[in-house]
Structures are given as structure tokens and as C-alpha cells.
Amino acid sequence: MEIDLVWGVGEGRTSLGSFDRALSEANIHNYNLVSLSSVIPEGASVVERGALEPGRWGVGEVVAVVTAEKTGTEPGEKIAAGLGWMTAEEGGVFMEHSCGTREECEHELLRNLEDARETREWNWTGEPRTKIVEATTEEVTSVVTAAVYRPLSLE
Template sequence: MLPTPTKFTLVAGTGEGHTPLNAFDQALLAAGAGNVNLLRVSSILPPGARYAERVILPPGALVPVAYGALKSATPGERIAAAVAVGIPESGFGVIMEYSGRTSREEAEKTIRGMVEEAFDMRGLSLVTYRVKSVEHEVVMAGAVFAGIILWY
């Protein structure tokens, strides 16, 4: 059984490369999550997890993360990614992730609505809200990445 993460941080980055995968790798590096192995998780923040401005990730570590990402090879296209977490007074929080061919502002507006709907569906009252987003205009091959890293 894996341990339950005790802290979390929000990260985001953009990248350009000769290929969409290289652009995605650059976005991960820019976000501080490029030298680890990401384990994509669904959208629940463990109860009691505390926000950290930054977490130190050992190279090669298996890192739980909820994320939104998008790659594009269409020059001039605008792409964005956002993550947000809502936290009630007590108990678990809810994480949402989003990416699209849109602006950063639209991504943030969309994800705020997603968190509010998730809280309404669960009958929870939103006390704390955190969001992180990025936007990128593709030059050759571009990527955006926004994630909430869960750590120990």
C-alpha cells in the first residue's frame, strides 16, 4: 500500500520543441516536474494535506500528480492549462484540471466553475481555493502543463 501524501504544491510550465513530445518535456522541466516519473491520479486532495510553496523531488521518484496538459504543432495556436484545488473547513479537498485551445483567463474561469460544481455535488462548502495556470502561443511545437503534485 502506498503512503498517503501529506503536502501538495501547484506547478505550471510551457515549452517549445522540434516535436510535441519535446515541447511537453520542456513544459515539465519549466514546471519543476521534468526529472521524475509522474503517476497521474484522480482528483481528491488527502485530508490534512498542507500546501507547500515548493517540494523537492528526487530525480526518478514516482510522483503522484493530477494535471492538465496539451500539445500542439499548429504555429500561432494559443493553448492553456490550469489546475485548481478547493478545500473545505475539514476533510478532503477536490482537485480539478483543465486544458484547451483557449486563453489563460478562460482556463481559469472554466476551472473555477468545475471546482464549484464538484463542491456542490458533494454538499461541501468551499473555504480555500488555489489555482495555477499557463498560456502559450505555439511557434513550432508547443505544450502547456499545469499540475498539483502530491508529496510526503
Template structure:
């Protein structure tokens, strides 16, 4: 049975890429080449929330993921974060039942709205496939944007172990 680990992270840094890398480090997923996949949970997989992802193999390997990422940067004129609502949020939700399941990712400025969007998306995905997905879980990460730096929040589902990229 395959394991899917779901971890969240927050990063603040002077550049957008560095903030993303810091958020990945917070989730312990910064040393892999991430390959984004669509949002189907294999029927034999177990999905588990973890504070930080475990060691999933050597640095530089590829790792299949579903991710929600929200990134904002400083506004040079005011020092406020772009689109500053006081909060940024990213969330993943998943629904399982007999057979395969689904992930759904949403980002925004309001954690409550992100959760609602996840619920709506899971409902739509289950209906589209005519799947009975009763068991649902959601993980939302949020942060206050730093006024003079880039801020990133991520929630990532990492599928199994990493694999050599070449």
C-alpha cells in the same frame, strides 16, 4: 502533514513528447515517472504554489500528480500552430475546507475561459460531494504557440515525495 506542490511550465521543441518533457523540466518535474491520480486533496495536505517543484527524490521514482496539459504542434502547410488562437492555456484550481478538498483541471485557448471552467468544475465537484470548499486558488499557465515547433503548457500538482517504482 503532506505537501502538494503546484508548479507550471512551458516547453517548445521539435516533437510533441520533447515539448512535454521541456514543459516538465520548466516545472522541475521531468525526472520522475508521473502517475496521474483523480483530483481529491487529502484532508491533512497543504497545497502550495511554487515557481519550480523542489527536489522530490531520485530520478526514475514514481510521483503521484494531477496535471493539466495543453499541447499543440506546427501545421506543416502554413507554419501556424494547430488550432492557432494565438494562445494556449492549462490550469489547475483547488478548493479546500474542513476535511478533504478537490483539484480541477482545464485546458483551452483562452486563459480567462480556463479560469471560468475551473470555477465551474470546483462548484460542481463540491456540490456533488456536499462539501463546503470555501478556500480556492487557481494557477493558469499560458503561452503563444511556436509557429514551427510543438508547444506545451502544463500545471502539475505533485503529491508528497517520489517513491521507488520497483
């Protein structure tokens, strides 16, 4: 299983409008997103894509995601949102964080990943990784980073 890592920045007249545009930049705006609790299944890989390819799934599909998001409304305000992840033979974990700067976000993600590593007696492979999106607000601006799993069956 591949988990697609996507991200976007959007501006709008409202918080919801800018968030929708950030989702659009990541090309996940036409799906019904269902939040997951951040566990990576055994054997899965994380692939940094930037945006999903157009038409990946049907409009309105229910899609499982882990997201980090932040919206700023004050001109000149810095915003950042990111995901950190680590994998092990048994699976892996995502951690999400949003804040004011890339540096602060990365610091917190790495601390959270270290806690996750200490909590699980797994055979960890590789080093922690992060993807953080940062922007400076002009009007209303949103940033989003998302790990996209796959559509869910509601039947």
C-alpha cells in the same frame, strides 16, 4: 502534507519533446509521473512553487500528480492549461482543464469546482483558487500545470 503546485512552458521539434521541456521547467521531468483523480487528502495544503527544488527525490522515482497539459503545433495558436482547487475540513479537490485561452480555462475550472462543491457535503474553507499557464505557439509548444503529491512506494 504539502502538495506542490508547479508549472512550465516548453518548445521543441515534436509534441513529446516540447512536453518534456515543459516538465523540465517545472522540474518534474526526471520522475515517473502517475496520474491521480484529483482528491486532496484531509489536512493537506497546496503550495505554489513554480518548480520543484533540484534533487527533491531520486531520478526515476514514481511520483503521484494531478496534471493539466496542452500542446499546440500551429504558429500563433494560443494554448492554456490549469488547475483549480478548493479545500474543506474533510479534504479538497483539484479540477484540471486545457483549452485555448486563460479566460476560457479559468471559466471552466470555476464551473467544475462549483459542481464539485455541490457534489460533496463538506465544510468548505476559503474561495476557489486557480493556476493557469498560457502560451502562444511558435513551433511546437506545450504548457503544463501539476499538483505534485509525493513519491509512491511500489513494494
